[in-house]
Amino acid sequence: MIVFSNLCPHFQRVAAIFLFACVVVNAGVIDNRIDKYVDVHGNCAVPTKLLNEIQSYQPIVNKIAKEILNGNFTGDTWNSLSEFIDEFGPRFSGSKSLECSIDYMVNKLKEVGLENVHTENATIPRWQRGYESAHLVEPHEQNLPLLGFGFSVGTPRGGIIGDVVVVESFDELDRLSDDVVHGKIVVFAPEWVSYGVTVQYRSKGASRAAKKGAIAALVRSITPFSIGSPHTGMQTYEQGVAQIPVAAITVEDSKMLLRLYRRGKRMTIRLKMEDRNLDPYDSRNTIAELHGRTQPIDKKVVVVSGHLDSWDVGVGAMDDGGGAFISWKAIEFLKKMNLRPARTIRSILWTGEEVGIVGAQDYQRAHAANEQEEFNFFIESDIGTFEPTGLDFTGNADAECIFKEILKLMAPLNATEFAKPTDGGPDIERWTKRGFPGASLLNKNENYFWYHHSAGDSMLLEQPQNLDKATALFAACAYVVADLSIDMPRDIQ
Amino acid sequence: MIVFSNLCPHFQRVAAIFLFACVVVNAGVIDNRIDKYVDVHGNCAVPTKLLNEIQSYQPIVNKIAKEILNGNFTGDTWNSLSEFIDEFGPRFSGSKSLECSIDYMVNKLKEVGLENVHTENATIPRWQRGYESAHLVEPHEQNLPLLGFGFSVGTPRGGIIGDVVVVESFDELDRLSDDVVHGKIVVFAPEWVSYGVTVQYRSKGASRAAKKGAIAALVRSITPFSIGSPHTGMQTYEQGVAQIPVAAITVEDSKMLLRLYRRGKRMTIRLKMEDRNLDPYDSRNTIAELHGRTQPIDKKVVVVSGHLDSWDVGVGAMDDGGGAFISWKAIEFLKKMNLRPARTIRSILWTGEEVGIVGAQDYQRAHAANEQEEFNFFIESDIGTFEPTGLDFTGNADAECIFKEILKLMAPLNATEFAKPTDGGPDIERWTKRGFPGASLLNKNENYFWYHHSAGDSMLLEQPQNLDKATALFAACAYVVADLSIDMPRDIQ
Numbered sequence: 001m002i003v004f005s006n007l008c009p010h011f012q013r014v015a016a017i018f019l020f021a022c023v024v025v026n027a028g029v030i031d032n033r034i035d036k037y038v039d040v041h042g043n044c045a046v047p048t049k050l051l052n053e054i055q056s057y058q059p060i061v062n063k064i065a066k067e068i069l070n071g072n073f074t075g076d077t078w079n080s081l082s083e084f085i086d087e088f089g090p091r092f093s094g095s096k097s098l099e100c101s102i103d104y105m106v107n108k109l110k111e112v113g114l115e116n117v118h119t120e121n122a123t124i125p126r127w128q129r130g131y132e133s134a135h136l137v138e139p140h141e142q143n144l145p146l147l148g149f150g151f152s153v154g155t156p157r158g159g160i161i162g163d164v165v166v167v168e169s170f171d172e173l174d175r176l177s178d179d180v181v182h183g184k185i186v187v188f189a190p191e192w193v194s195y196g197v198t199v200q201y202r203s204k205g206a207s208r209a210a211k212k213g214a215i216a217a218l219v220r221s222i223t224p225f226s227i228g229s230p231h232t233g234m235q236t237y238e239q240g241v242a243q244i245p246v247a248a249i250t251v252e253d254s255k256m257l258l259r260l261y262r263r264g265k266r267m268t269i270r271l272k273m274e275d276r277n278l279d280p281y282d283s284r285n286t287i288a289e290l291h292g293r294t295q296p297i298d299k300k301v302v303v304v305s306g307h308l309d310s311w312d313v314g315v316g317a318m319d320d321g322g323g324a325f326i327s328w329k330a331i332e333f334l335k336k337m338n339l340r341p342a343r344t345i346r347s348i349l350w351t352g353e354e355v356g357i358v359g360a361q362d363y364q365r366a367h368a369a370n371e372q373e374e375f376n377f378f379i380e381s382d383i384g385t386f387e388p389t390g391l392d393f394t395g396n397a398d399a400e401c402i403f404k405e406i407l408k409l410m411a412p413l414n415a416t417e418f419a420k421p422t423d424g425g426p427d428i429e430r431w432t433k434r435g436f437p438g439a440s441l442l443n444k445n446e447n448y449f450w451y452h453h454s455a456g457d458s459m460l461l462e463q464p465q466n467l468d469k470a471t472a473l474f475a476a477c478a479y480v481v482a483d484l485s486i487d488m489p490r491d492i493q
Numbered sequence: 494m495i496v497f498s499n500l501c502p503h504f505q506r507v508a509a510i511f512l513f514a515c516v517v518v519n520a521g522v523i524d525n526r527i528d529k530y531v532d533v534h535g536n537c538a539v540p541t542k543l544l545n546e547i548q549s550y551q552p553i554v555n556k557i558a559k560e561i562l563n564g565n566f567t568g569d570t571w572n573s574l575s576e577f578i579d580e581f582g583p584r585f586s587g588s589k590s591l592e593c594s595i596d597y598m599v600n601k602l603k604e605v606g607l608e609n610v611h612t613e614n615a616t617i618p619r620w621q622r623g624y625e626s627a628h629l630v631e632p633h634e635q636n637l638p639l640l641g642f643g644f645s646v647g648t649p650r651g652g653i654i655g656d657v658v659v660v661e662s663f664d665e666l667d668r669l670s671d672d673v674v675h676g677k678i679v680v681f682a683p684e685w686v687s688y689g690v691t692v693q694y695r696s697k698g699a700s701r702a703a704k705k706g707a708i709a710a711l712v713r714s715i716t717p718f719s720i721g722s723p724h725t726g727m728q729t730y731e732q733g734v735a736q737i738p739v740a741a742i743t744v745e746d747s748k749m750l751l752r753l754y755r756r757g758k759r760m761t762i763r764l765k766m767e768d769r770n771l772d773p774y775d776s777r778n779t780i781a782e783l784h785g786r787t788q789p790i791d792k793k794v795v796v797v798s799g800h801l802d803s804w805d806v807g808v809g810a811m812d813d814g815g816g817a818f819i820s821w822k823a824i825e826f827l828k829k830m831n832l833r834p835a836r837t838i839r840s841i842l843w844t845g846e847e848v849g850i851v852g853a854q855d856y857q858r859a860h861a862a863n864e865q866e867e868f869n870f871f872i873e874s875d876i877g878t879f880e881p882t883g884l885d886f887t888g889n890a891d892a893e894c895i896f897k898e899i900l901k902l903m904a905p906l907n908a909t910e911f912a913k914p915t916d917g918g919p920d921i922e923r924w925t926k927r928g929f930p931g932a933s934l935l936n937k938n939e940n941y942f943w944y945h946h947s948a949g950d951s952m953l954l955e956q957p958q959n960l961d962k963a964t965a966l967f968a969a970c971a972y973v974v975a976d977l978s979i980d981m982p983r984d985i986q
Contacts, residue, residue: 086753089633097633140582140590142808145948227720228807228948252951256808259952260579314721315635315749455638455721458745459752 037401037489044401053485054405060339061476065412068472069465073333077471078464080108081325085317085459092312093283093355094126101308102284105328105349109288112332114347116291119284122362124352126281127151129312130274134218134249137161138268139260145228146218147313147454148247148275149202149235150355155216155245159272160185162215166254166261170200170208182213185269187261189254192224195449199233206246207238216271217246220254223449228252231454232311234356245273283309285359286349290331292482294342300376301344302482304330304474305427307353307382314457318448322385322462322470323441324349330475341483343376350427353382360427371431377481377488378438379474380425384445385462388470390417391477394424395437398489403439406480415473417442435492439477441470530894530982537894546978547898553832554969558905561965562958566826570964571957573601574818578810578952585805586776586848587619594801595777598821598842602781605825607840609784612777615855617845619774620644622805623767627711627742630654631761632753639711640723640806640947641740641768642695643848644730648709648738652765653678655708659747659754663693663701675706678762680754682747685717688942692726699739700731709764710739713747716942721745724947725804727849738766776802778852779842783824785975787835793869794837795975797823797967798920800846800875807950811941815878815955815963816934817842823967834976836869843920846875853920864924870974870981871931872967873918877938878955881963883910884970887917888930891982896932899973908966910935928985932970934963 039045046054067073084101091098102119109117127150134144162185167173169190173181186209188201201219209217221231230248237243249257260267286308289301306323310316327347334345351359367374379391390410393403400420410416424432425440432438443466451457481488532538539547560566577594584591595612602610620643627637655678660666662683666674679702681694694712702710714724723741730736742750753760779801782794799816803809820840827838844852860867872884883903886896893913903909917925918933925931936959944950974981 082752083756086749086756086758087632089629089635136582139580142582143806225720226949226953227718227722227943228951229720229722250948252807252949252953255953256579256951259575263576263579265579313636315745450720455743456719456745458721458749460719460745460748 037398044404046401046405050402050486051405054409054480057480058409060479061409062412063337064339064476064479065472067337068333068468068475074468075464077325077329077467078462080329081317081321081462081467082459084325085315085321089315090312091308091310091316093124093309093352094128094278094281095312098283098309098351102286102351105286105308109286109328113335114288114290114331116287116289119286120363120366121282122285122351122359123280124283124358125151125355126278127355128276128278130154130276132247132273132275134247135270136267137270139265144249144253144269145230146247146249147230147232148245148273149233151235151277152206152246152273152275153243154273154275155271159270160215161268161270164257164261164267164269166258168258173208173212176212178212181209184214185216185218185271186214187249187254187257188217188219189258190220195222198222202233202248203235206235206244207241210242210244214244216244218249219246220251221248223251223452225450226251229454229456231452232313233453234354245271247273283351283359285351285363288328288331288347290335290340290345292343293340299373300487301346301374302377302379302478303346303348303375303428304379304478305348305350306380307350307359307427309351309354311354311453313453313455314451315459316457317459318384318451318457318461319453320353320382322467323381326381326385326467326471326474329471330478333471334475334479339479341479343482345478345482353427357426360430364430372492375431375436378424378428378431378436379440379478380428380438381441381470381474382425382427383440384443384448385441385467385470387444387466388413388415388441388473389444390415390419390442391439391473392419392422392442393439394420394422394432396435396489396491399437402488406477409480410473410476413469413473413476415469435490437488437490441473443470530891537897539894539898543895543979544898547902547973550973551902553972554902555905556830557832557969557972558965560830561826561961561968567961568957570818570822570960571955573822574810574814574955574960575952577818578808578814582808583805584801584803584809586617586802586845587621587771587774588805591776591802591844595779595844598779598801602779602821606828607781607783607824609780609782612779613856613859614775615778615844615852616773617776617851618644618848619771620848621769621771623647623769625740625766625768627740628763629760630763632758637742637746637762638721638723639740639742640725641738641766642726642728644728644770645699645739645766645768646736647766647768648764652763653708654761654763657750657754657760657762659751661751666701666705669705671705674702677707678709678711678764679707680747680750681710681712682751683713688715691715695726695741696728699728699737700734703735703737707737709737711742712739713744714741716744716945718943719744722947722949724945725806726946727847738764740766776844776852778844778856781821781824781840783828783833783838785835785837786833792866793980794839794867795870795872795971796839796841796868796921797872797971798841798843799873800843800852800920802844802847804847804946806946806948807944808952809950810952811877811944811950811954812946813846813875815960816874819874819878819960819964819967822964823971826964827968827972832972834972836975838971838975846920850919853923857923865985868924868929871917871921871924871929872971873921873931874934874963874967875918875920876933877936877941878934878960878963880937880959881906881908881934881966882937883908883912883935884932884966885912885915885935886932887913887915887925889928889982889984892930895981899970902973903966903969906962906966906969908962928983930981930983934966936963
């Protein structure tokens with residue numbers, strides 16, 4: 001039984017009931033730009049005065065870099081993260097570990113003297129992994145390492161046994177007659193293309209197979225590389241379609257089953273999954289601030305964020321302990337360096353990200369009434385904290401021109417890379433996709449999906465110097481944006 | 494229950510009873526060298542006649558390379574290996590899969606027309622993995638992926654629970670007072686140095702911990718790199734020391750436990766292992782030959798070999814399906830090319846390698862009576878069949894000089910690297926350590942231990958072109974050695 005002790009009180013939640021009314025009221029107030037920073041040819045044309053202002057932050061960025069990379073705070077982010085990760089391990093939504101880890105964080109954030117430390121409730125769907133096993137019975141006996149996908153139903157008590165159909169794509173499945181698939185276990189063994197492309201077999205595989213009459217679906221783990229580890233993750237059942245058990249198998253096993261199927265071999269798998277869905281519960285986003293010098297006059301805050309919850313395999317150091325901790329440490333170190341910018345910097349340590357990004361969803365709803373006045377800029381890290389190289393920007397052309405100038409200040413961190421391939425990050429894109437400007441950490445995460453949602457997500461992936469650089473980058477970027485004489489330009493939809 | 498059906502008859506086994514008598518009889522007959530191939534300065538001085546003879550094989554090596562790399566046999570080794578691996582999966586000693594796979598191989602070897610296809614019995618110790626689990630209870634709840642080591646005893650029924658002591662070395666363990674260790678679970682969390690160095694914690698950890706009163710030992714998996722996979726392997730209990738359960742945990746978890754221990758945290762682990770030792774049984778080495786042109790006059794054979802058995806996790810494609818199959822295909826392709834050398838080439842597909850190299854042990858004992866007359870040269874592949882680069886030689890200085898000349902012929906295979914860091918390989922070193930000359934496959938196996946004895950040992954590690962090159966290299970090397978006008982020089986101890 002899971003017991004939630006010491007649930008912190010619920011602060012400052014803005015009632016979601018105001019949400020729709022306020023969006024309408026604010027609909028016309030979308031442009032707070034002071035100037036245009038792009039010329040008629042589409043080139044950046046930031047006025048000299050603002051350029052000079054941005055450049056004047058170089059000594060402060062240098063100081064931040066020095067103190068964090070080679071000073072009083074060196075190694076501190078890794079040490080704190082390691083204590084946290086080792087103390088609480090996996091922090092899956094619905095687990096005692098997650099809620100205890102949130103209590104721990106609240107205490108830590110208060111201990112180091114941060115301001116307005118509190119939590120805000122978020123209602124989180126709950127799913128519990130039970131005993132899971134898959135066993136190949138024909139043509140030979142072999143245990144198939146297995147991880148059920150989030151919100152999969154379990155098998156009937158006692159498990160199921162079924163012959164196997166293997167496909168490499170939804171198209172291939174659709175070309176099969178229902179007779180071939182009916183009553184079978186469908187194995188999806190697609191080639192790895194990219195996470196964005198290949199993940200569809202995890203997200204939608206169960207319902208696609210169920211529509212053809214399958215009794216369960218097993219999906220190649222969504223990773224380009226494997227040492228026999230299954231990778232879990234979320235999936236969603238289509239409405240009106242039978243809900244069948246769905247789980248990851250290893251890349252190795254999916255390829256073996258594919259070869260056997262192509263050779264016309266009969267394969268039988270015995271599958272047992274005691275997973276189950278439970279009632280939603282209230283978890284908490286964790287918030288701490290470094291109040292701006294001009295508080296409460298200028299209220300627009302800069303958010304730095306990562307999520308505290310993790311999957312139930314691995315310990316969520318990479319996804320996303322590192323992101324959460326650089327978001328905490330950035331403001332702790334600024335405060336300790338007596339670097340208080342004009343605007344408030346708010347660290348948000350999201351909950352419920354892995355089970356549907358529901359912590360950010362509830363937070364956004366609760367703050368929707370006044371969000372245009374409340375938020376200036378959103379920063380997130382949720383794609384690893386390997387060696388940072390720069391920031392991934394989202395925003396309009398004016399904000400981009402300013403942001404590029406800010407990034408030049410990050411030369412002491414060797415992290416001046418500008419990119420804009422994404423829409424922010426999973427937690428902040430709720431704002432950035434609507435026009436709020438924001439940025440995400442760019443880092444040398446080429447092998448991120450090797451470990452993602454698997455037992456391989458551990459502290460071994462986190463290096464002290466990488467975390468120092470990432471913390472310094474977040475601190476410096478948040479400071480400059482929060483201290484600038486103008487709000488970041490935006491076009492909110 | 495394991496059933497052994499269709500056990501093949503036991504052919505041609507030379508009674509082990511002759512072993513000791515014959516070693517004595519042959520003790521003085523150790524030098525069959527025709528000439529000395531090293532000058533007084535220690536430099537090679539192979540006579541021109543022999544050099545010319547070796548160089549005359551270049552067209553044959555070229556033909557072998559062409560036919561296997563880019564001809565009739567291209568891709569055949571991978572295809573055959575894949576069918577075998579997918580059909581039988583893991584082939585652990587004592588399993589039905591291993592014995593069925595041996596029957597399959599006997600049929601295949603006969604089907605392709607090889608000569609003297611038969612098996613020879615070997616008595617194999619038997620151990621059965623049962624249900625295994627480790628669960629961290631304090632300071633947080635976490636499943637710890639686990640793999641018992643070979644011949645570990647199980648826990649008492651119902652499992653054990655114990656506090657944890659973590660050490661990085663045997664020295665550190667020895668420095669602890671027995672009081673600290675008594676009744677605890679000892680975790681060995683050494684740094685990776687090399688397989689040869691770090692494997693001692695797997696081989697000897699249980700008894701070292703038991704001597705201090707530990708109730709179980711958990712050992713960092715013997716790999717430099719991990720994605721949350723445990724790696725199994727053999728261990729041996731010291732005589733007269735209490736036998737305690739011993740298993741691998743992941744690198745990630747061993748490091749976490751070490752950090753917690755260094756911080757003085759109390760840790761508790763619940764361990765359950767239903768492993769058990771069973772009576773030995775007769776398995777079989779599988780043998781096929783390409784008879785020499787001069788058979789039976791010149792009886793000294795060239796052995797090419799790899800082992801068929803595997804661990805019970807992964808499917809033993811890398812360890813050692815690849816090695817066994819290039820040893821088979823080398824002689825099959827020579828025969829199909831009508832390349833029959835003067836001496837016989839004998840493929841031996843060993844059994845029981847993983848559980849103590851017992852297939853080779855029994856074979857050597859059975860053939861000991863006449864081994865000096867029977868064997869000319871031993872070749873093995875048991876360290877991966879990634880891209881071949883050359884051969885690892887064992888033998889005296891004269892043989893080395895000749896072998897280096899033979900290796901030069903392998904230029905069309907881009908596999909002319911000469912090395913001699915080992916004593917042959919696990920199965921053939923029973924001969925090579927006593928002075929019989931031999932060689933092992935050198936290949937680009939830098940990441941071999943990432944996969945070794947884990948669920949990551951799969952067909953994904955085997956590439957058709959690498960297997961083609963390895964088969965061609967074995968075929969060419971075995972052919973030249975088997976056809977040369979002289980036996981390979983040796984100094985048998």
